[in-house]
Amino acid sequence: MLDADFFRRWMTATAASVEREAERLTALDSPIGDADHGSNLRRGFTAVTATLEKEAPDTPGGVLTLAGRQLISTVGGASGPLYGTLLRRTGKALGDAAEVSEEQFAQALRAGVDAVMTLGGAAPGDKTMIDALVPAVDALADGFAAARAAAEAGAEATTPLQARKGRASYLGERSIGHQDPGATSASLLIAGLVEVTEAAGE
Amino acid sequence: MKMLINVPETVVADALRGMAAAHPELTVDIENRVIVRRDAPVAGKVGLVSGGGSGHEPLHGGFVGPGMLSAACPGEVFTSPVPDQMVRAAAAVDSGAGVLFIVKNYTGDVLNFDMAAELAEDEGIQVAKVLVNDDVAVTDSLYTAGRRGTGATLFVEKIAGAAADEGQPLERVEAVARQVNENSRSFGVALSACTTPAKGSPTFDLPAGELELGIGIHGEPGRERRSMMTSREIADFAVGAILDDISPRNPVLVLVNGLGATPLLELYGFNAEVQRVLAERGVPVARTLVGNYVTSLDMSGTSVTLCQIDEELLRLWDAPVKTPGLRWGI
Numbered sequence: 094m095l096d097a098d099f100f101r102r103w104m105t106a107t108a109a110s111v112e113r114e115a116e117r118l119t120a121l122d123s124p125i126g127d128a129d130h131g132s133n134l135r136r137g138f139t140a141v142t143a144t145l146e147k148e149a150p151d152t153p154g155g156v157l158t159l160a161g162r163q164l165i166s167t168v169g170g171a172s173g174p175l176y177g178t179l180l181r182r183t184g185k186a187l188g189d190a191a192e193v194s195e196e197q198f199a200q201a202l203r204a205g206v207d208a209v210m211t212l213g214g215a216a217p218g219d220k221t222m223i224d225a226l227v228p229a230v231d232a233l234a235d236g237f238a239a240a241r242a243a244a245e246a247g248a249e250a251t252t253p254l255q256a257r258k259g260r261a262s263y264l265g266e267r268s269i270g271h272q273d274p275g276a277t278s279a280s281l282l283i284a285g286l287v288e289v290t291e292a293a294g295e
Numbered sequence: 296m297k298m299l300i301n302v303p304e305t306v307v308a309d310a311l312r313g314m315a316a317a318h319p320e321l322t323v324d325i326e327n328r329v330i331v332r333r334d335a336p337v338a339g340k341v342g343l344v345s346g347g348g349s350g351h352e353p354l355h356g357g358f359v360g361p362g363m364l365s366a367a368c369p370g371e372v373f374t375s376p377v378p379d380q381m382v383r384a385a386a387a388v389d390s391g392a393g394v395l396f397i398v399k400n401y402t403g404d405v406l407n408f409d410m411a412a413e414l415a416e417d418e419g420i421q422v423a424k425v426l427v428n429d430d431v432a433v434t435d436s437l438y439t440a441g442r443r444g445t446g447a448t449l450f451v452e453k454i455a456g457a458a459a460d461e462g463q464p465l466e467r468v469e470a471v472a473r474q475v476n477e478n479s480r481s482f483g484v485a486l487s488a489c490t491t492p493a494k495g496s497p498t499f500d501l502p503a504g505e506l507e508l509g510i511g512i513h514g515e516p517g518r519e520r521r522s523m524m525t526s527r528e529i530a531d532f533a534v535g536a537i538l539d540d541i542s543p544r545n546p547v548l549v550l551v552n553g554l555g556a557t558p559l560l561e562l563y564g565f566n567a568e569v570q571r572v573l574a575e576r577g578v579p580v581a582r583t584l585v586g587n588y589v590t591s592l593d594m595s596g597t598s599v600t601l602c603q604i605d606e607e608l609l610r611l612w613d614a615p616v617k618t619p620g621l622r623w624g625i
Contacts, residue, residue, distance in 0.1 A: 169371055170374040170375050174403075262440045
């Protein structure tokens with residue numbers, strides 16, 4: 094079972110990997126975006142970690158809802174509302190339970206990903222974060238490691254795609270040949286689940 | 296790249312402190328990042344709120360004041376502001392007559408303003424929204440995020456601002472703003488990429504001897520790259536792209552806008568070519584504005600915006616305005 098502390102550590106692990114990979118995310122955002130994805134997410138997840146330390150909600154749903162709200166209030170751009178909605182709606186789907194099963198979490202995350210698709214209007218294949226998140230949710234039944242592998246493969250598979258949403262879509266065919274920064278950061282988020290599990294197993 | 300800054304993390308806050316010092320007629324809330332007319336809320340007047348990423352100055356903060364915006368929300372460089380800022384701005388300017396959000400069509404701006412509108416309505420503020428999407432360089436289709444909002448934002452903010460200052464009701468101010476957007480088209484050209492403070496190097500590589508056609512205002516590359524062209528050739532191409540999309544029967548407002556690093560000397564020379572193309576194509580010009588108004592940091596290049604107007608819109612355009620970035624008639 095997964096408790097509030099697990100989700101708090103998931104956010105901390107994601108903050109650390111976003112910090113570590115910020116320059117790479119910004120570099121990916123340069124040829125097909127506006128070169129700020131790393132710095133924006135770093136600002137957001139730093140704020141999430143700080144808030145969770147201060148308020149420390151005692152349910153998984155509470156942790157993710159608060160994290161999502163904090164991203165919406167600090168990131169801006171498209172990634173703020175999109176990542177914020179992902180976590181907030183996942184958190185809401187988890188309800189008030191003190192602990193949730195991996196299966197319940199998988200269902201909730203699917204609700205979160207669906208909300209992101211509704212908000213941003215993107216579908217798989219549009220070269221967005223959805224291309225990492227949907228395969229990850231599909232693989233979650235086989236465990237966190239499988240989800241991470243699926244997310245990373247999904248992110249890499251955005252390279253040959255032509256962007257149909259977001260700022261990269263303005264480039265038309267010139268967006269082909271670049272890995273999507275949003276799909277890449279989404280795979281970091283999913284990888285955070287494995288990092289927390291591995292750290293707990295040590 | 297050398298920049299006149301302290302550290303990248305504080306560029307927006309530093310600029311707001313400087314703006315507060317230079318413009319005592321504005322209330323600049325540095326912590327919450329909202330710039331408001333000092334006399335807001337004005338009784339009976341619709342509040343006009345806009346915002347967007349920083350790096351486009353004087354847009355939007357420099358257009359706050361009598362005759363134009365009531366408040367502006369600056370985001371991080373090239374990053375949409377957050378809903379909290381917009382709700383705070385709406386609350387500060389609402390006199391009970393409602394608030395109009397003027398939103399440039401970028402995914403981030405649209406999502407954050409949508410969330411803000413819901414939150415403001417929860418607080419009992421009547422909110423209307425107008426989307427600015429004037430950039431003909433982007434094909435408006437299911438396969439893109441739609442046309443970007445660029446130079447027409449200035450026309451929308453000025454003309455809707457005049458309507459609001461006359462005391463026109465929210466539905467009317469919204470309709471005027473929508474009409475100005477629908478009648479406006481823009482096309483941008485970059486001679487160099489821009490450098491964001493966070494990255495410190497140009498956002499894309501534009502070799503010497505080449506230019507980028509169909510550029511946006513966020514340092515994102517355009518649709519097509521060509522060998523360098525003359526001012527005359529660029530005017531033919533840019534105005535031609537706009538006139539492929541609209542055929543003005545009425546006189547137009549012309550904005551020849553600098554993207555940040557192109558000297559006025561060149562912009563005025565370019566304007567002469569723009570006016571030549573318009574004359575050749577039989578498009579009458581009512582008013583022309585030349586200068587750096589909707590910029591993209593230190594990008595060099597220009598954008599052209601045309602807006603078809605009628606007598607009423609021209610009257611509102613000519614009405615007095617008193618802001619840091621645009622002022623006449625006062």
